[in-house]
Every structure is written in structure tokens, then in C-alpha cells.
Amino acid sequence: MVVPRLVVAAPASGSGKTTVATGLMAALRSRGLRISPHKVGPDYIDPGYHTLASGRPGRNLDPWLVGEERIAPLFLHGSRGADLAVVEGVMGLFDGRGGTDFASTAHVARLLDAPVVLVVDAARQSRSVAALVHGFTTFDPRVRVGGVILNRVGSDRHEEMCRAALAGVAPVLGALRRDDAVETPSRHLGLVPAAERAAEAASAVARLGGLVAGSCDLDALVRLAATAPPLPGPAWTPPEPAGAPETAGSGTMGSGTAGSGTTGPVAGRAAGSDAGRAPRSRPIVAVAGGAAFTFGYAEHVELLRAAGAEVAVFDPLRDERLPEGTGALVIGGGFPEVHAAGLAANEALRREVAAFGGPIAAECAGLLYLCEELDGRRMCGRIRARARMTPRLTLGYREAVAGPSLLTRPGERYRGHEFHRTAVDPPGEPLFRWEGGAGGYGDALLTASYLHLHWAGVPEAAQRLVSSSRSPSVLR
Numbered sequence: 001m002v003v004p005r006l007v008v009a010a011p012a013s014g015s016g017k018t019t020v021a022t023g024l025m026a027a028l029r030s031r032g033l034r035i036s037p038h039k040v041g042p043d044y045i046d047p048g049y050h051t052l053a054s055g056r057p058g059r060n061l062d063p064w065l066v067g068e069e070r071i072a073p074l075f076l077h078g079s080r081g082a083d084l085a086v087v088e089g090v091m092g093l094f095d096g097r098g099g100t101d102f103a104s105t106a107h108v109a110r111l112l113d114a115p116v117v118l119v120v121d122a123a124r125q126s127r128s129v130a131a132l133v134h135g136f137t138t139f140d141p142r143v144r145v146g147g148v149i150l151n152r153v154g155s156d157r158h159e160e161m162c163r164a165a166l167a168g169v170a171p172v173l174g175a176l177r178r179d180d181a182v183e184t185p186s187r188h189l190g191l192v193p194a195a196e197r198a199a200e201a202a203s204a205v206a207r208l209g210g211l212v213a214g215s216c217d218l219d220a221l222v223r224l225a226a227t228a229p230p231l232p233g234p235a236w237t238p239p240e241p242a243g244a245p246e247t248a249g250s251g252t253m254g255s256g257t258a259g260s261g262t263t264g265p266v267a268g269r270a271a272g273s274d275a276g277r278a279p280r281s282r283p284i285v286a287v288a289g290g291a292a293f294t295f296g297y298a299e300h301v302e303l304l305r306a307a308g309a310e311v312a313v314f315d316p317l318r319d320e321r322l323p324e325g326t327g328a329l330v331i332g333g334g335f336p337e338v339h340a341a342g343l344a345a346n347e348a349l350r351r352e353v354a355a356f357g358g359p360i361a362a363e364c365a366g367l368l369y370l371c372e373e374l375d376g377r378r379m380c381g382r383i384r385a386r387a388r389m390t391p392r393l394t395l396g397y398r399e400a401v402a403g404p405s406l407l408t409r410p411g412e413r414y415r416g417h418e419f420h421r422t423a424v425d426p427p428g429e430p431l432f433r434w435e436g437g438a439g440g441y442g443d444a445l446l447t448a449s450y451l452h453l454h455w456a457g458v459p460e461a462a463q464r465l466v467s468s469s470r471s472p473s474v475l476r
Contacts, residue, residue: 001235003036003079004225006146007109007116009089011132015121016151016176018046019208020216021088025053026209027218028084036082038075040108041090042417042452044295044333045193050088052205057298061087063111064103064397064415066457071111074299074456076235084225087114093136093143097397106143114228115146117173117221122162123152130165137170146224147173149216154178173224174216193294193335236456238299238306241463282310283469286326288334290315292343293365295333300455303462304330309469316369320348327469328359331366333452336374337389337422343369344377353380358470359406361461362448364420367441370448371424383441383448387424394418398451400432405442406468407461414458416451424450 008021025035037050037058042065047058059078061071079085089105093116096104109116118136120129129150137145148166153159153175163172212218285304287296293316301311312323317339322329336343343350353370360370360382368374370382375389397417402408408431424439431440432451440449445468455461 001076001079002230003076003082003085003228004222005075005079005085005087005112005114005228006221006225007040007087007089007105007112007114008119009093009105009109009116010119010121011136012092012121016119016149017088018049020117020119020149020151020174020176020212021086022046022049022053022205023208023210023212024216024218024221025050025086026205027213027216028086028222029054030209030213031218033083033222034081036079036085038078038085038087039090040087040105041103042419042454043090046088048193048294049201049205050086052202053209054086056082059298060454061108061112062103062454063107064097065417065454068107068111070236070456071108072231072233073236075112076231076233077237078298080235084222087112093118094139101140103397106140109144110142112228113231115144115224117224118145118148118170119151120148121152122150122158122175123154123178126158126161127165129162130169133166133170145170146227147171147220149174149176151176152178171220173220174212176211176215179211193291238302238462239459240306241308241467282308283327283466284312284323284325285309285328285330285466285469286312286314286323288316288329288331288366288369289313290317291334292317292336292339292369293332293334295363295365295452296330297454297456300330300332300462303455303459304466307459307463307466309462309466314349316346316349316353317342318346320346322349322352322356326356326358328465329353329356329361330465331360331362331369333363334365336365336368336379340374340377343374343379347378350378350380354382356382357445359445359465359468360448361407361465362446363452364418364450367424367448367450368422374422382446383424385424385426385428385441387422390421390423392423393421394450398432398434398437400434400451403429403431403433403442404444405431405440405447406445407447407464408442414451414453416453418450419452420450 010017029035035054037054039047050058094101094106096102148170159175368387371385371387372381373386400414402412430438431442
């Protein structure tokens with residue numbers, strides 16, 4: 001498949017990748033192009049802004065979480081029907097897991113055979129930008145840096161000096177002036193999700209599109225994207241269960257990989273609900289959404305549907321009942337600690353979740369919601385533990401060995417990541433164990449932990465959930 005594409009990278013975090021990538025998506029979309037948005041790594045928040053900018057679900061590309069062999073197929077799946085794809089990188093261009101470049105932006109750029117646009121923060125330097133860019137363009141000859149966008153340029157004179165220094169080093173494809181008006185608010189885990197500030201986020205994305213359109217050579221960027229060669233192999237498709245549905249407690253997961261993701265599929269009821277459209281013989285899987293649960297990969301909903309489920313989205317802040325006929329629950333990541341008061345106030349739904357007799361898959365925020373309390377406020381009580389905010393950030397990839405639960409079988413290995421500032425007590429018998437840590441809760445109807453998994457790497461997770469779902473008559 002031929003998909004023109006660019007990878008937007010930087011020498012370090014904080015250089016302006018998200019500003020440029022999101023603005024570029026919006027600017028090119030304003031030109032009438034169909035833009036496919038992607039993000040390197042497990043980040044959930046940036047893809048929400050990508051979705052606003054492009055009008056298509058933001059999707060993550062993480063070799064650690066899904067396996068490097070799935071990166072190109074997942075990219076092709078997400079890029080179907082697009083005129084051009086923009087891939088925002090993570091951290092510095094060559095920063096990967098454990099001091100290597102595995103799962104780095106450079107790694108993904110190589111797997112996609114895509115040209116790189118390097119975003120350089122030019123504040124407090126001029127001629128030195130040439131030395132910096134020269135190092136990045138020559139460090140790994142397998143990575144093709146096709147041009148530079150200068151960020152935080154102070155004046156016309158500053159821009160002239162930077163452009164003169166870069167002559168013969170790399171083409172300058174744009175220069176963005178310092179503009180506090182395009183800053184996006186952040187909190188303890190990064191940017192505030194777009195779904196929590198819909199009107200303000202849409203306005204910010206529009207400003208970013210105008211900034212990039214007025215500061216960058218869009219024609220040159222489109223030409224650079226068109227130099228990417230065809231990608232071999234088929235696009236990824238959500239696998240359907242082989243043969244008869246697996247019964248709970250049987251089968252093997254193997255050594256698949258796992259991760260975290262985007263806001264699009266669970267941002268609201270209209271965005272992901274199948275209920276009322278598909279045949280009612282299909283089990284209904286209710287997926288938590290709304291402002292408190294904005295983290296979820298687009299592929300998760302696609303995998304649930306491929307496994308035979310209807311997907312109905314509910315908002316634990318607003319809805320007092322689960323969707324009619326719910327046979328299984330998925331409660332993913334987000335910021336329940338920010339919305340603890342609102343979640344506690346919805347007593348009717350908390351009681352219904354606590355009494356729910358079907359399978360539940362929960363990650364991070366979902367784990368907190370299922371506890372008895374969160375920062376002293378009542379939650380659902382499905383898990384006999386209390387959760388609280390802490391000053392400590394827990395962050396990193398994990399390779400974990402699982403115990404028995406709804407989605408896992410003893411001894412199976414999973415790749416995922418943690419990203420939170422909360423703790424749960426007591427820890428109980430940990431569901432997952434990894435080097436230097438352990439955590440999670442599980443039984444025949446529950447998988448709940450801080451570990452974020454990307455189900456594209458372990459499609460059996462969706463299949464196990466759907467095959468374990470209960471019919472309304474059984475739940476009654």
C-alpha cells in the first residue's frame with residue numbers, strides 16, 4: 001500500500017512535537033486532505049487532540065506493546081482511505097526502552113520507512129542549531145531526516161540566523177514564533193484530555209492549524225511525505241475467534257504483547273455504541289467513557305466487535321444505569337481521581353456496577369473505580385481495597401507474568417505499561433508479577449490492574465471477554 005507519511009520527531013521532550021504534529025494535521029485537513037493520525041508510544045492524551053485535528057481516530061504505534069511485526073500492519077489499518085499520515089513521535093528521536101532505541105521514534109520511523117521532520121526548539125540558540133541537527137541527521141543512517149521545523153523563534157533576525165546556519169545541513173520547512181496562546185493546560189500526568197475540555201480543545205486545535213499553516217511550507221511537507229515508499233504486506237484486521245467460542249478458563253494466551261491508548265472510541269455514547277443497531281443475539285459489552293474514562297485504544301472496540309459483541313458506551317459520571325442488556329464491562333483508563341466527587345455522587349450506577357454478575361475488565365482508572373474508596377470517597381466496592389493519590393509517579397514498561405483471572409491464564413506473559421500517581425491498599429494476591437513489582441486483582445469474572453494492555457497484541461483478551469459475557473436472563 002502507498003501511504004504518503006511523515007514522522008514528527010524532536011531532539012527531546014518539550015520541543016514542540018505535539019504542537020507541530022497536531023497543527024500539521026489540522027492545516028492539511030483544512031486543505032481538503034484526509035489525514036490519518038498516529039502516535040508513537042503508549043500515550044493516551046495526544047491522540048485525543050489528533051482526533052480533533054484530523055477527524056479520524058488517533059491510533060498508537062508501540063513496538064513494545066504490540067510487537068514490532070504489527071507496527072506496519074496497524075499503521076496500514078489506520079491509514080485506510082487517507083491521503084497522508086502524520087505520526088507524532090515520543091521523547092527524543094532515539095530514546096527507547098531501557099537505554100536502547102527499541103520502541104523509540106527512530107525505531108518506528110524505520111519500521112514504516114518514513115521520512116522524519118525534526119522539530120527543534122530554537123529558543124536561546126542560533127548557529128548551534130546546525131550542530132544539533134547535524135548530529136541527529138548523521139547519528140543513524142537508517143533514519144532519514146528530511147527537514148527541520150524551528151519552534152519558539154524569537155524574531156525575524158533570529159529566524160534568519162538559524163536558517164543561514166542550517167544551509168547545507170537540512171532543509172528548513174517552517175519556523176514557528178513563540179505563542180503562549182497555543183499552550184494546552186496540563187496536570188499531573190500530562191496534558192488535560194481533549195474530551196474534558198471539548199470546546200477549548202477544538203479552539204486550541206484550530207489555532208494550531210492556523211499557526212502551522214502560516215509558518216510552515218505545507219507544499220514541501222506534502223512532497224516529503226510522498227517520498228515514502230510502498231509498505232509491503234497486508235493491513236491488520238481484527239481477528240475473529242477461530243472455531244467455537246472459548247469458554248472461560250480454557251485456552252492459552254501465549255506470549256503476546258500489550259499497552260494503552262486513544263480517546264476516540266470511548267469519548268461518548270454516540271462515538272462507540274452499537275446497541276440497537278446489531279442483532280440482539282450478540283452479547284453487549286458496555287465500555288466506560290465520558291470525561292473520567294478517556295483512555296482506550298480504537299482497536300479495542302474493533303476487536304470486541306470482531307469477537308462478536310455489540311459495544312455500548314456509558315458515562316459513569318452521568319448515566320444512572322448500565323446499558324440495557326449489558327453482559328460484560330470494560331472500564332479503562334482516565335482520571336477518576338480528578339472526578340472522584342462526581343463518580344461518588346452517582347450512587348445508583350455504583351450500586352449497579354457493584355452488583356453486576358458478569359465479567360469485568362478494568363485498567364488503572366477502572367481499577368480505582370472498582371475499589372471501595374478513592375481518596376475517601378465511595379466507589380463501587382467490587383474490589384475490597386482503598387485507593388488514594390500519592391506524590392510518587394509510577395511510570396514504565398512492564399513484562400509481567402500473569403496468574404489466573406477472567407482474561408489471563410497462569411504463567412502467560414504480557415507486555416504493558418504503568419502510568420499513575422495512585423496506590424491501592426491492601427494489594428491482595430497480585431495478578432501480575434514483574435521484575436521489581438507486582439499488582440492487580442483477578443478471579444473468574446475479573447481482571448483489574450494498573451497494567452495497561454494493548455489488545456491488538458493479545459486479541460484473545462477480547463475473545464475471552466466476549467465468550468465469557470452473560471446474557472441478561474443469566475444476570476437476572
